[in-house]
Amino acid sequence: MPAARVSQRISAIAESATLAVDAKAKALKAAGRPVIGFGAGEPDFPTPGYIVQAAIDAASQPKYHRYSPAAGLPELKQAIADKTFRDSGYKAEASQVLVTNGGKQAVYNTFATLVDPGDEVIVPTPFWTTYPEAIRLAGGVPVEVFAGPEQEYLVTVEQLEAALTERTKILLFVSPSNPTGSVYSPEQVREIGLWAASKGLWVVTDEIYEHLTYDDVPFTSIATAVPELGDKVVILNGVAKTYAMTGWRVGWMIGPADVIKAATNLQSHATSNVSNIPQIAALAAVSGPLTAVDEMKVAFDRRRKAIVAGLNAIDGVECPTPKGAFYVYADVRGLLGKEFETENGTVRPQTSAELAALILDEVEVAVVPGEAFGPSGYLRLSYALGDDDLATGVARLQGFLGKAK
Template identity: 80%
Template sequence: MTFNRISARIGSIAESATLAVDSKAKALKAAGRPVISFGAGEPDFPTPDYIVEAAVAAARDPRNHRYSPTPGLPELREAIAVQTLRDSGYAIEPSQVLVTNGGKQAVYEAFATLLDPGDEVLIPTPFWTTYPESVRLAGGVPVEVFAGSDQGYLVTVEQLEAALTPRTKVLLFVSPSNPTGAVYSPEQTREIGLWAASKGLWVVSDEIYQHLTYDGVPFTSIASAAPELGDRVVLLNGVAKTYAMTGWRVGWMVGPLDVVKAATNLQSHATSNVSNVSQRAALAAVAGPLDAVRAMGVAFDRRRKNIVAALNEIPGVVCPVPHGAFYAYPDVSGVLERKGIASSAELASQILDQVEVAVVPGEAFGPSGYLRLSYALGDDDLAEGVRRLQEFLA
């Protein structure tokens, strides 16, 4: 009998497009090229000092040199429960929290716990590149529900209804959105939540950008907006984006006790506990003030306005104003047509080769014809990168 060297399950997984672009940009910069990267969704700020100091103290404490409970340090789970009520308006017990190695582990474990082979997940599109891969790895079937720039990248209940089948088990809900920065209003969020509840669906909601909204647009948790969902909601979150802690690798999932217990069993065989030092740092972040978060938000807001205005000056580019996260998602179909370029992937490749600017093509997040630009980089680099884009695309 002949066996595949790589299992079909793992061999079918696509590389993370955002990390691939970021790695290529960093390699080119290391080689001396003046590359400016709009690729990775990573704040350019250092982790706030008080969080770093908490980690330093934790590293010196022998208690943190040993295994700790798989679902997380009790103090951190308690703090996350408090934070979930404060920021999402959703009351939970600490026992309903599972601390994970970054948000990605929370995403995968949520789907792995909820899905059986063939179960379908409705995924509003454009989507973060990891969502459909996690669904497939868990044995599920991702079903894309596309909303373009003409809809502000916001799907409607009518679109979700049209995509519903007898195999649909889960709706993924993401607001603010990666990659588009779109934010659902409280009314839209409740409408979608009520629809999901009426169909008996689970909702998995990624709230990792909840503290990054602009123009007075509020963040609304679907769990509190539609309590009719009952115990069929799982919230995903983490410290990476809010506190500039992407490298610390601390995320979490919140859900009903049976789901959290099952996911904890999975994690006990996969990674066990998250690094105790990182958990202590996350505790300082979650239980601490939001002053540093607000200061970063002011900088992101300034960059958001600058990049959107500059992109919309380019002939053939349509960039809706993002009201959350730190991404611009311009529709570049007009540029492709004008320049005779077949796809946004080809356009992104030309941009990197000819003007040394790294962007992520729309194919990573759904249909071609779009680019994602993270504006979580320094003001000077942003201005120079946009100038190069304007010069090349015009």
């Protein structure tokens, strides 16, 4: 029997569903189709001018045309440590920071560094698509703990306790959440963190949406709220969402010095240093004011309210109001199995994946099905797009889904 051309390890990776939906929407747009894309979690705002100018200035300096330390420019690492203390009260040294090629590399580096084959990682569900794939690539086992809309997509300590086994090593904690936009209260964060500490678990906390909360809901870093975790916590973050810098590809991980050193060794062989020009742009971002994100939040909040109201006006759709990030996670189980009339006859989607495909085909609106984030029966929509596109997209959904029988 001939050997497989692609390794089993890589063949087992699922494509990023969010990027796949976004790519398909962009391809259809390029072909002249009036597609409205709710797929990608990408602010529609430009990167602030002072950040762009810092990159332009850096590009003319020969010292940035050379290799730099694999862990990141020393001045950026210090600025990230300072910014983390400023924004969440967590004290870290520059030596505890690793600058990565976007948040995804921080996720991959972390699990590759902490996980041995067979180790279990508790993953509150719905989850961002990359988490379980990164865990599996490291040889770990993601253990999904699902919280539905009746819980506002927030897991409880009782659910976490039920998922605990002798092989559990890590709790993944994400607040504000992608894909649901849910935010844990300070009390919930503390309770979950104390539980993890009492079990001797590592906590990996993704805080990339820390500045995007609404309705006066505070962001609470589990690393700060639960000092009892000691040195068994790793913080993931980046500039992508706060500063509209998704394409610049600068993220980071903060953790114990030995873990960061090991992850740096990994990165030195994988990619080496992040491109110096985006690092200087990120330095300008994290060292500067939060004016840009404050301005974006006004627009995001307006869009959040509009999309929730528009989706909840559709029979069969239940959409909780998210408290953070820029996503809604709509419960569409009430539409599954219903009849939709199309040019090709009556269609009865049985899954949210089938429903999402039908929506794209029939009304040219791109959404991401729940299967990408956990159980079927849900749709994730990003409201980080223009107000006009949002209104048009919601109107198309209302017109089509409202005719379900």
